[in-house]
Amino acid sequence: MVDYQGYILLFIIWLVSTIFVKAILTRKYKKSKLPPSPLSLPIIGHLHLIGSIPHQGLHKLSTKYGPIIHLFLGSMPCVVASTPESAKEFLKTHETYFSNRPQSSAVDYLTYGSQDFSFAPYGPYWKFIKKICMSELLGGNTLSQLLPLRRQETTRFVSFLLKKGKENEVIDVGRELLKLSNNVISRMIMSQTCSENDGEAEEVRKLVQDTVHLTGKFNISDFIWFFKNWDVQGFSKGLEEIRDRFDSMMERIIKEHQEVRRRRKEVGGGEGQIKDLLDILLDILEDESSEIKLKMENIKAFILDIFIAGTDTSALTIEWALAELINNPHMMEIARQEINDVVGNNRIVEESDIINLPYLQAIVKETLRIHPTGPLIVRESSEKCTIQGYEIPAKTQLFVNIWSIGRDPNYWDNPLEFRPERFINEVGNLDVRGQHFHLIPFGSGRRACPGTSLALHVVQTNLAAMIQCFEWKVKGGNGIVNMEEKPGLTLSRAHPLICVPVPRFNHFPSM
Template sequence: MVPLVSILVVLALPVLVLILLNKHRSPKNRRPPGPRGLPIVGNLLQLDNSNLNFELLQLSQTHGPLFSLKLGFQRAIVISSPKLAKELLKDHDLNVCTRPPSHGPLKLSYNGLELIFSPYSDHWREIRKICMVHFFSSKHISSFSHVRKSEVKQMIEIISRHACSSKSTNLSEVILSVASAIICRVAFGRKYDEEGAERSRFHNLLNETQAMFLSFFVSDFVPFLGWVDKLTGMHARLENTFKALDVFFQEVIDDHLDPNTVKQSEEMNMDIVEVLLQLKKQDRMSIDLSYDQIKAIILDIFVAGTDTTASTPVWAMTGLMKNPRVMAKAQEELRNVCGNKEFIEEEDVEKLVYLKAVLKETLRFYAPTPLLPREAIRNFTIEGYEIEAKTLVYVNGWAIQRDPEAWKDPEEFYPERFLNNEIDFKGQDFEMIPFGAGRRICPGISLGMATVELITANLLNSFHWEMPVGMKPEHIDTEGLPGLARHKKNHLCLVAKKRV
């Protein structure tokens, strides 16, 4: 018995030493503080995916602007202050410049062949270069101004008909329709938003794809419980969405390859699919531009391009309706600068200083993209804490853009804060990062904002806006839905009155 006890003591000593060392280890080796979790699932059951940015903000108020979570078998940290966002996205950008692998996005993006969800690599850099040179350059964005103008004019005509019949306008639907029409014409060379079965198919596909991007898959966090995704039907739903998406993209490509299809004249701009097919044909790329590659790239344009472009004007109109003083000031600027012009052109928008401040405040206050996900590709230290490779990193833009240490009266919708203020949303000011920062900043900012500004300016120029009968501005809710961009949970329905 004595030798057995001695052996057990000897074997236990190293374990005890490790426990003591772990308890008293130096701060630089400690993980950030965070809420206690449950065995296996960690903190997963404590978080609601539909309201994640709010919940992470509340946790930061308890555990600090840098805290950790355990999401199943995954370690995660959350950043909730401008100071730490700058340290992470500027000083440690190369350490966290990849995306966390997630079952839904990887499947839909042909295993990460595109830009948004692709892991950081030579391949990603080449795809980004293609997009920046051929799609998001100032010249290319300007060349499609006629598309934006024609579609926004059609939007005004639709709302004018509603105004003539005193009919309420569902702005959420109308703005989504014009945003998707613009993106489709730029990307595919035609609209898929006309009346009938094709429109229904298009919108259902768009909505389902957006839902799948941020749907919760158990297998992402607890791999051995992946069977739960099959049991709940999530796996089948993802497969069906991918197949429908692939069929749609193949039809788009086949239409462009069909010699009988009427091609654009040389004087007109090539759409994105046509550009990609020409690049594939030239075979001058350092990567193999396969058809799956082309489908993955246009997926980004199709979903991400529509998502933020559609949600931001809706949030802007929400803020304006809930703040009549701001609405009156924005419309007064339009009258003073543009006079009685029936349509506000893109060159007019550049003179609308207060309108631009309204849109900046919309991006700050409503944060259409509230969470920025990254993943550590190597170990690094921040605030004395050791962050291990493969750790999930969430930058809570919602919390940062409402940080009382960075913003005066952050819970007030106050566009004047951006007048005579150089803070912008282009990734250099870390108290304002609606589109991210560093290597993973959204490359389509200029394209998206050109559309957002034109839509919002003309909504304010053409109409006076009122609440439906029996409703007051304070009745407009500000709940959001999860997604690549944060849309209003309940549609924004208003009554338009033609400007006299």
């Protein structure tokens, strides 16, 4: 017979021990001048206060306990910064202490042991890839060379919307924008659009969505120490399936690229040909004189980074912006008139027009302020430091709440109101590249997003084309779009945006 009394006794001993150890640790941390903190519970710490949408839960806590607060998420010590001033302290003044990202078991597995760029430890490899990103992979010259690919995808997208509009068919705007951004990224990475292969297109999109979904889930093993080596929630099977699918796809694509490269060398061709991102990475892999020797796992992990970061975030930003404009038709009309004055009705807006469209740029900035697709910047302290008189221990996770910062009434009048005019009349040419800490949708400092320029190109141009060429007729909800958020790693909409794209021209602009 099973000795249930023995198991119960062991459980009681374990629980009392855990509470005792927790009390000792809490007393130790209290002596070290930590930031303000709510009362915590044994084992789970402050997890019960975060809620299903973390950036919203952390925002509520910051309004009560201050701009810098200390939390225990399970057994993991964390600090949360929720104002521009506190963000600047962590991301600029004391940046050297917060240049690492915390390790997530799911991300670590999917990126072949954090051999990517986004989650790699700060050090020689990360510095090398950052330099390659800024000078070659995502630098100005490469983006200019790949402009025709982006223009073709915008044309393809508008043609699709025109077909659906003429047939009076509804579309899921977010889903179609995911296809658009996925095609742009696919062509830039491997010189082919997923639309050329519907099976592969769906495979890549599902892979991206499954990865974002799984890595965005709370993993108890990452936060409660005695579950560290247990797969309590059964994530392992899903992670293995995703990485196997991605690995098989990348093996196939890389082999195809290597075969094309071999043939070019045999015939002595390829000079002056535009290289895609995979070609650039394979060049570095084959370069014996490279200061850092890349492995194939580095290339695969880096490409996964680009797919995840470039697909979901750009699509979400355009979707949030369009939803706001539908709910504010006078703003839609101002933007449309501006495009008409600059571009006219004989051609579709292009990237080169954006510089002359300040109101459109203001719409995108306002969208990034109030709907930042990455609502939390996550870092980890490499060693003990002191910030604003508070002692921050080593291995403390940092959360900079961008979502909260964009709603700071000390910097934004009527912060909950969507008002693009503020970027023209009030704050002028406020940049989004991390220099102004009350608007940091792409992060700031060393680990700011290196794809900011690409994201702005894709978002601004395609949003402008959607405004210029179509009226957007919402299905259901009396024409009003629900702006509720849902849980996830990125700032997704709780309800899909379902519309009919009604063509605005009898004779459509040239494409």
